[in-house]
Amino acid sequence: MTLLHDVFDPVKLTEALDSGLIRTQRHPSLPFTIYNYTEHCQYSGAWSPVTLACRGLIVDGAGRIAARPLSKFFNHSEPQAPSLDPGAAVTVTDKADGSLGIIYHDGSGFAVATRGSFASDQAIHATEILRTRYASFVPPDGLTVLVEIIYPDNRIVVDYQGLDDLVLLGAVEIATGRSHGPAAVPGWPGPVVETFGYTTLAEALAAPPRPGREGLVVHFTDADQRVKIKYTDYVRLHRLVTGLTPRTVWEVLVGGGDLDVLLAPLPDEFHVWARGVATELITEVDRRAAAVEAAYAGIVAGLPAGWGRKEFALAAMRSPDRGELFQRLDGHDYRPGLWQRVRPSAEKAQGGAE
Secondary structure, eight states, X not given: OOBHHHHSOHHHHHHHHHTTSEEEEEOSSSSEEEEEEOHHHHHHTOOOHHHHHXXXXXXXXXXXXXXXXXXXXXXXXXXXXXXXXXXXXXXEEEOOOSEEEEEEEOXXXXXXXXXXXXXXXXXXXXXXXXXXXXXXXXXXXXXEEEEEEEOGGGOOSSOOTTXXXXXXXXXXXXXXXXXXXXXXOTTOOSOBOOEEOOOSHHHHHHSOOOTTOOEEEEEETTTTEEEEEEOHHHHHHHHHHHTOOHHHHHHHHHTTOOHHHHHTTSOHXXXXXHHHHHHHHHHHHHHHHHHHHHHHHHHHHHSOTTOOHHHHHHHHTTSTTHHHHHHHHTTOOOHHHHHHHTOOOHHHHHXXXX
16 A cells, blocks of 8 residues: 555645646546646646656545556657666657556446546546456556557547557556556556567667657666657647647737647647747737837937827837837727737748648
8 A cells, every 4th residue: 555645745745736736636426536747837847756756646535546657758859858878778669649548446446547537538438448348457466557548539640540449558566656568567458559679769769760650658677767759740740730830829829818728738849839939929029019118208208398199190100110109109008919910920820830
């Protein structure tokens, strides 16, 4: 039996919850809670032992860990990726393109949760497969078994030709958090993620991309750390499929929408890209607003005493920002017009999707 507070400092966990780095979801009918890092954690890069481990961590009503997934891991090129020896021994598996499934016992039988939900469409579908097709499967004692949930209605980018199944990824020791590949679950009756013969990270990076696949997962077995290698073509196609372009980001900002909502279902690399686009747009609007304010101040300073709208107009008409200057004079908000001026063109939006 492993308690949540045996794994985490309760103070650190509470701090992460209070600061919005981790959220919880209760099971709709049973005394289970799932802990998952948030979009705020992702874009702020607030990674710690607590947030890294809360990637679908399931705890029962007594505070016992019922399922412990793989800790969060990054693309090999991301700054958060660990510094690892490119010549160290590794095992390399396919980066499956579905939803992570976390198998746990709900008191009456085995079920599947996704990273942040007990009752998502994917979790419900996976539980149905597990309890019908693989009803006799029992996970090895002390291990959380992890699968990729793949079926046509859950297609992301990769076309699995009608596959509707749970693909074994590996397992994690509940007591220690140490992770293992598929070989740790010899009794799994379903499909297993493909394993490749690359023996080092350097070999995996040098391998040619496989058409129609997402990439690779490299597990440094001694250090028990992982990195992803995502193929460039997959990232391009994913952005096309999701319709994520500079224009999309601009529309959210102009409409006062929540960028977190747009990015929540997308992989981390899109968070970084989209927030970079948002920062550029906001910076440009701020720059233009500062120019308007400077021009306004300059015009007013040069006008004679007792000036009126006519005198202001004669000076303002020479400025490319004359529309904003008149709005400023009238006490109106001119920033919406600036946002229209920085609207990404259709050509740029298409390029962003590439």
